Amino acid sequence: MNRRRLRRTSLYIPGTNPGMLANAEVYGADSVILDLEDGVPVSEKDAARILVRNALQHIPYRRAEVTVRVNALSTPFGRDDFREIIPLAPDAVRLPKCESADDVREADAMMTEIELENGIEPGTVGIIAITESARGGRNLSEIAAESPRLIALNYGAEDYTADIGAVRTKEGRELDDIRAKVIVAARIAGVQALDSVFGDVNDLDGLYAEALRVRLLGFDGKSVIHPRQIPVVHRAFTPSDQEVGFARRVMAAFREASSRGAGVIALDGRMIDAPVVARAEKILALAEAAGCLPGER
Amino acid sequence: MQDQRIGVAGSLESCDVLVMVILSAESRGMTLEIDSPSLASFGEEMKNTVMEIMETLGIPHAVIKVQDRGALDCTLRARTEAAAKRALAVPAGEKVSE
Incomplete structure (x- = not known):
């Protein structure tokens, strides 16, 4: 299951x-x-x-x-x-x-x-x-x-x-x-x-x-x-290019902050917290399923 | 004819098969009629499938008529089982078509 x-x-x-x-x-x-x-x-x-x-x-x-x-x-x-x-x-x-x-x-x-x-x-x-x-x-x-x-x-x-x-x-x-x-x-x-x-x-x-x-x-x-x-x-259910682009940047910022142990993540002056990261993951999963996610994630 | 119990399952739609099972006190052994476009290639396999299902259900005597429209083996299995169970469910002395 x-x-x-x-x-x-x-x-x-x-x-x-x-x-x-x-x-x-x-x-x-x-x-x-x-x-x-x-x-x-x-x-x-x-x-x-x-x-x-x-x-x-x-x-x-x-x-x-x-x-x-x-x-x-x-x-x-x-x-x-x-x-x-x-x-x-x-x-x-x-x-x-x-x-x-x-x-x-x-x-x-x-x-x-x-x-x-x-x-x-x-x-x-x-x-x-x-x-x-x-x-x-x-x-x-x-x-x-x-x-x-x-x-x-x-x-x-x-x-x-x-x-x-x-x-x-x-x-x-x-x-x-x-x-x-x-x-x-x-x-x-x-x-x-x-x-x-x-x-x-x-x-x-x-x-x-x-x-x-x-x-x-x-x-x-x-x-x-x-x-x-x-x-x-x-x-x-395929996210737009804008949604995918933003989700990628969120995940990149999240990874970068995680690697240096930072607790607070900011992107474009906006705080990125757990719900935003979860939404970004979901967007990227949908995009990947739709076959429109070339390159890195 | 009065003692016949008849069960029918399936259809004559493409990829399906219509199976009729007739149980009668007068039947001895299995009588199997198969009408299929792939009789030459798969007739023996179809016969084995029907016989296997009847054996599993403990039916030693029956007349079985199979009209195949290109069904997969699993469909023939299902339709044979359903027809046989429907025939078994008919009270003696009655007849049911479907």
Whole structure:
């Protein structure tokens, strides 16, 4: 489990589609979501679970982080999903309909039990919690802090807005509240914050604007539902030349000050403290992932 | 025919395979029909995969029909297992298609 890996994009792959499961990595997303939940009709839950289990067993995923969106444990399908999927030790499960810390605790306990039964180090499989209701939104801090398996918080825009009675708009102001809650809870817990999907796969300009907006808010990435959305989100999560230039100078000043044991660092007359250094590191990591970081760091 | 229990899984979409498993009190041994564009090259491997899954599930007698659309071996494994489990789940005397 790599808690801090790059998760600019998380691509949903329906657990019913063998062709897409086989090619899940080809599209270049940082993380793939093999979906057993909303992307699978009830009549196909059994077959999708078996198909995804076989994909995890036999397809050599190497580049992307591999996660599985299981059904919630409160549904008739959740326990079977855990029983079939956890023994294959994907990087993480995406836990939908997370309403409280109890949901994470229950999943964590079941995952530990299955890991031990299968000779897997307990804690190997991470959890990305997805909150989709007003109650879940209220409890995000507890959800984020409940388990060391927790690596990121995510929210479901459609379900959440339906639950609070908001109308979905292109502008997305109705998501301001949940986005702020996700960011703050994630930062307090030291986990990543991942934004929800942008539903219109034909509006790539709108997707870029939204992805850029959420990056500037502090999100670490965004879920996508179509391969064509991946390069657009990656572009939005690529820092500007000015950002990269400043980050490089911050890191150079930090290294220089560290080498002479200086406690206070200044750059252009501005004090450089730990948050500024951390932000610079994040900017450079994003730039490196985007392949726009030639030369020294 | 009344004692047949039928399970079907998969599809005829590209990269998938449609597998039908028929369990019947009258069946003796395995009868396997494979329709695949790669039958000449991979027919024997496909047969071995299906037989391995049936053996794992403890099914000694069945009629199995496989319509392949270029599926990977892991997809054939999954669809065979799902079809067989669906057939096993049908109460005796009933028939289910999917």
